Amino acid sequence: xxxxxxxxxxxxxxxxxxxxxxxxxxxxxxxxxxxxxxxxxxxxxxxxxxxxxxxxxxxxxxxxxxxxxxxxxxxxxxxxxxxxxxxxxxxxxxxxxxxxxxxxxxxxxxxxxxxxxxxxxxxxxxxxxxxxxxxxxxxxxxxxxxxxxxxxxxxxxxxxxxxxxxxxxxxxxxxxxxxxxxxxxxxxxxxxxxxxxxxxxxxxxxxxxxxxxxxxxxxxxxxxxxxxxxxxxxxxxxxxxxxxxxxxxxxxxxxxxxxxxxxxxxxxxxxxxxxxxxxxxxxxxxxxxxxxxxxxxxxxxxxxxxxxxxxxxxx
Numbered sequence: 001x002x003x004x005x006x007x008x009x010x011x012x013x014x015x016x017x018x019x020x021x022x023x024x025x026x027x028x029x030x031x032x033x034x035x036x037x038x039x040x041x042x043x044x045x046x047x048x049x050x051x052x053x054x055x056x057x058x059x060x061x062x063x064x065x066x067x068x069x070x071x072x073x074x075x076x077x078x079x080x081x082x083x084x085x086x087x088x089x090x091x092x093x094x095x096x097x098x099x100x101x102x103x104x105x106x107x108x109x110x111x112x113x114x115x116x117x118x119x120x121x122x123x124x125x126x127x128x129x130x131x132x133x134x135x136x137x138x139x140x141x142x143x144x145x146x147x148x149x150x151x152x153x154x155x156x157x158x159x160x161x162x163x164x165x166x167x168x169x170x171x172x173x174x175x176x177x178x179x180x181x182x183x184x185x186x187x188x189x190x191x192x193x194x195x196x197x198x199x200x201x202x203x204x205x206x207x208x209x210x211x212x213x214x215x216x217x218x219x220x221x222x223x224x225x226x227x228x229x230x231x232x233x234x235x236x237x238x239x240x241x242x243x244x245x246x247x248x249x250x251x252x253x254x255x256x257x258x259x260x261x262x263x264x265x266x267x268x269x270x271x272x273x274x275x276x277x278x279x280x281x282x283x284x285x286x287x288x289x290x291x292x293x294x295x296x297x298x299x300x301x302x303x304x305x306x307x308x309x310x311x312x313x314x315x
Contacts, residue, residue: 054291077288087271091296094177103237106189128190173263188248192240196237200226
């Protein structure tokens with residue numbers, strides 16, 4: 001009796017499409033919910049004012065009347081205004097001679113307080129003092145430090161002890177802007193130092209110890225180990241300092257040199273914008289100057305990015 005044959009099914013099994021995980025959808029919705037308020041606030045306080053400012057730069061407007069379209073008249077006036085060139089030059093000098101010392105001094109302070117010694121806690125507390133003060137409050141304190149005349153301030157008193165006639169810092173066309181830069185550097189150091197300290201603490205201690213055992217001195221360790229490893233943080237420090245110097249200069253100029261200094265020696269672009277808008281009521285022209293400042297800041301940020309890329313290519 002023949003055995004019954006067992007039927008085999010050689011047909012390919014029907015492929016079942018895997019179900020799409022819902023985790024990705026939930027993560028996407030959660031991201032939108034978390035980013036929504038931030039995007040909304042950024043649009044409300046940054047994007048919309050920039051767009052409105054660009055529109056106003058093509059108009060003439062005061063508080064009493066509606067804006068009137070004037071085309072490129074404000075920009076033509078801006079390029080023919082000699083004070084604009086002075087204000088842009090002061091702004092560039094204020095940023096350049098402020099950001100570079102801030103980066104170098106902050107890195108040195110971060111390296112100092114990153115080392116364990118007896119009074120490191122006191123030093124860490126002292127360098128944070130400027131972070132608790134605003135630009136306006138600091139300007140009032142530093143006004144008495146730079147005080148000239150019979151009741152010398154601290155700086156002029158020290159200079160006078162060496163038999164040198166102290167300058168009138170806040171009136172001088174030579175020393176007024178550097179004096180404001182010193183204050184801005186002092187105020188920017190805490191944040192910059194904290195950022196550098198965070199970067200230094202990410203460097204493995206074994207790398208520093210190995211370099212020390214191989215005979216590398218402090219300068220070589222800084223040049224070949226520390227600086228390359230903190231270079232990404234340097235760009236962030238420079239950007240934070242750049243924005244601080246650009247916007248914070250207004251408080252210092254307005255309080256210490258309310259007229260913009262002798263022969264516009266301390267008139268920065270942001271202070272000149274304030275004068276045109278609120279002293280003379282030229283809001284359209286002030287908006288055009290604000291657009292110029294946005295372009296100036298954007299150019300500085302691009303320059304920092306190029307500097308960072310060139311540094312990476314050389315390394």
